[in-house]
Amino acid sequence: MSMEPIDDFFKKKFEERDVPFNEAHWAAAQQLLDRQQARRRAIWWWWWAGFMGVVLAVAVFITWPAWWMPSPYTPNASLQALPIPEKQEVAASKQQVAKRPTPLSTKLNAPTTATTQPAKAAPVSPSPSGPPASNPTSTAGPLASNLSSVATNAVTVDSAAATPAAQEAPLTPLPALAFSVEPEAVSPAAALTTTVKPAGKWHTSTLMGGRIYPTQGKVGPVLGIRVSYALANRWSLYAEALYHARPVAPSLTQRSLQQQFGFGRNEQSYELQATSLHYADANLGASYRFSRHIIYAGGGLSYLAGARGQLRRAIKAESAVDFAPQQTTEEGWIDTGGLPDFQLRAQAGYEYRLLPRLGLHLRAQYRIGADAAPLALDAPLSIDVMLNYSLW
Amino acid sequence: MKVDPTLLKDCAKGNRKAQFALYQQCYPTLMEVCLRYRKNEADAAAMLNQAFLKILSQLHRRPTKAPFEAWAKRITINTLIDDFRKNRKVKELIAATDIQELPESYSGVNYNEAEQQFDAEQLEAMIRQLPPVSAKVFNLYAVDGYPHAEIAELLGISAGTSRWHLASARKKLQDMMKKNMNSPKIAK
Numbered sequence: 380m381s382m383e384p385i386d387d388f389f390k391k392k393f394e395e396r397d398v399p400f401n402e403a404h405w406a407a408a409q410q411l412l413d414r415q416q417a418r419r420r421a422i423w424w425w426w427w428a429g430f431m432g433v434v435l436a437v438a439v440f441i442t443w444p445a446w447w448m449p450s451p452y453t454p455n456a457s458l459q460a461l462p463i464p465e466k467q468e469v470a471a472s473k474q475q476v477a478k479r480p481t482p483l484s485t486k487l488n489a490p491t492t493a494t495t496q497p498a499k500a501a502p503v504s505p506s507p508s509g510p511p512a513s514n515p516t517s518t519a520g521p522l523a524s525n526l527s528s529v530a531t532n533a534v535t536v537d538s539a540a541a542t543p544a545a546q547e548a549p550l551t552p553l554p555a556l557a558f559s560v561e562p563e564a565v566s567p568a569a570a571l572t573t574t575v576k577p578a579g580k581w582h583t584s585t586l587m588g589g590r591i592y593p594t595q596g597k598v599g600p601v602l603g604i605r606v607s608y609a610l611a612n613r614w615s616l617y618a619e620a621l622y623h624a625r626p627v628a629p630s631l632t633q634r635s636l637q638q639q640f641g642f643g644r645n646e647q648s649y650e651l652q653a654t655s656l657h658y659a660d661a662n663l664g665a666s667y668r669f670s671r672h673i674i675y676a677g678g679g680l681s682y683l684a685g686a687r688g689q690l691r692r693a694i695k696a697e698s699a700v701d702f703a704p705q706q707t708t709e710e711g712w713i714d715t716g717g718l719p720d721f722q723l724r725a726q727a728g729y730e731y732r733l734l735p736r737l738g739l740h741l742r743a744q745y746r747i748g749a750d751a752a753p754l755a756l757d758a759p760l761s762i763d764v765m766l767n768y769s770l771w
Numbered sequence: 772m773k774v775d776p777t778l779l780k781d782c783a784k785g786n787r788k789a790q791f792a793l794y795q796q797c798y799p800t801l802m803e804v805c806l807r808y809r810k811n812e813a814d815a816a817a818m819l820n821q822a823f824l825k826i827l828s829q830l831h832r833r834p835t836k837a838p839f840e841a842w843a844k845r846i847t848i849n850t851l852i853d854d855f856r857k858n859r860k861v862k863e864l865i866a867a868t869d870i871q872e873l874p875e876s877y878s879g880v881n882y883n884e885a886e887q888q889f890d891a892e893q894l895e896a897m898i899r900q901l902p903p904v905s906a907k908v909f910n911l912y913a914v915d916g917y918p919h920a921e922i923a924e925l926l927g928i929s930a931g932t933s934r935w936h937l938a939s940a941r942k943k944l945q946d947m948m949k950k951n952m953n954s955p956k957i958a959k
Contacts, residue, residue: 386913396891
């Protein structure tokens with residue numbers, strides 16, 4: 380690379396140049412940084428929402444058919460003994476007797492008494508054409524349901540027919556048994572919800588998941604317990620006790636400046652920056668269920684139990700004014716002064732019962748009233764995505 | 772420009788205070804580069820901010836052995852050249868540039884005298900009067916130390932064309948300097 384004198388001249392001049400700092404340019408840079416952060420948050424938020432949507436869709440797809448396919452063999456089928464009709468004198472005519480083939484038992488000299496095998500149960504079938512309609516001994520009365528079948532003696536060994544006296548004997552209709560399927564038992568959702576939430580009973584479950592702060596693109600864990608009491612007409616009351624941790628971008632909560640005058644002036648500045656806030660929540664509300672879907676509405680109170688963060692200390696001595704201050708940073712639990720202790724929230728949610736004991740719970744919460752927190756910590760909207768597991 | 776590694780770590784974590792400190796430290800060096808490549812201060816500041824965003828987003832990719840200043844300066848120059856190449860009119864200008872015979876080297880400027888007479892802002896104003904591609908080639912080669920092969924790749928021209936632009940820029944700048952040697956001010 381050959382350098383000419385003019386190149387050196389220009390290079391030297393530009394290297395010596397000192398461009399003064401312009402605050403307005405930093406303000407513009409901050410706007411760009413804010414916009415970039417907002418874009419990243421939005422991307423993250425949509426990605427998370429899409430992921431949860433896919434998870435929910437897959438869960439519904441997997442579990443839905445198992446509950447809604449009607450089963451032909453329902454355990455609620457019951458046996459009902461129908462009333463036995465009065466004996467009827469049925470006499471065979473001589474012509475009928477003449478046409479009757481000689482039973483095998485006659486040939487084998489079987490006993491002369493007529494024996495009847497016990498009635499066999501016909502297989503249960505939802506088909507309306509189940510019972511044999513042409514059987515003359517089928518004397519079933521009105522049945523409880525359309526789905527019924529009549530049991531009859533399919534085989535009759537009538538050795539008495541061999542004797543002339545027996546030819547005149549009356550035929551005795553057999554007692555009939557019928558199956559009936561109760562229509563109420565067909566609904567699988569009713570069976571499911573009855574198992575999960577018996578009316579008028581206490582019910583306890585655990586909640587586990589994450590709380591999303593869409594405006595800040597942060598997610599913290601949520602863990603807790605719910606107690607609910609089932610009222611009549613599908614309504615329930617619930618109370619929850621939850622713990623949740625909320626990660627935040629390092630945000631200044633407190634600052635103090637101490638000056639000491641001795642041999643010159645020394646300055647010590649302290650800054651507390653929160654990095655995560657830890658809350659205890661208490662929620663109350665009501666829920667309404669239909670089939671596998673449960674809708675929740677209520678309110679809650681959050682108490683700031685603690686905060687973790689950084690303590691930054693900068694020491695600057697007047698004698699060392701030309702040098703940067705000495706800085707130290709410590710991490711740990713910090714004082715929660717400067718942050719609001721309590722927050723009131725309104726909440727509305729939806730739960731889909733994936734399994735009899737397991738539900739996917741989605742809930743939006745909105746802070747009521749103004750927050751005294753620094754702007755960087757202010758997050759009025761939060762969304763809970765939790766799994767609800769029923770204990771008893 | 773010496774940058775504390777903890778400051779860079781804080782910047783990567785998104786600490787706005789640390790980002791401000793880094794911006795303040797980088798500002799003189801990077802703004803000087805931007806001012807040389809752009810026509811006015813507002814444009815230069817916009818490019819500086821874009822370059823700063825790239826620096827922040829690529830902090831984790833920075834080679835540990837490379838000095839931060841050189842790395843940040845390179846990202847800034849790449850940002851400026853990328854923006855230059857994206858501009859369609861400039862592309863057309865590059866295509867339409869009529870490459871003539873390489874001008875002979877020209878001398879006759881007393882640099883000791885020039886040292887006294889011209890400051891950096893005046894020289895910057897002279898570079899701005901050059902054709903866009905010649906100005907970029909002169910900045911890249913003479914001030915920022917890029918070889919012709921790399922300049923050719925950056926600007927999408929051949930190495931020979933880069934050499935021609937450099938010679939052309941040198942001659943024009945010397946003309947301007949000689950013309951203004953006796954006049955106290957140059958329009959900025």
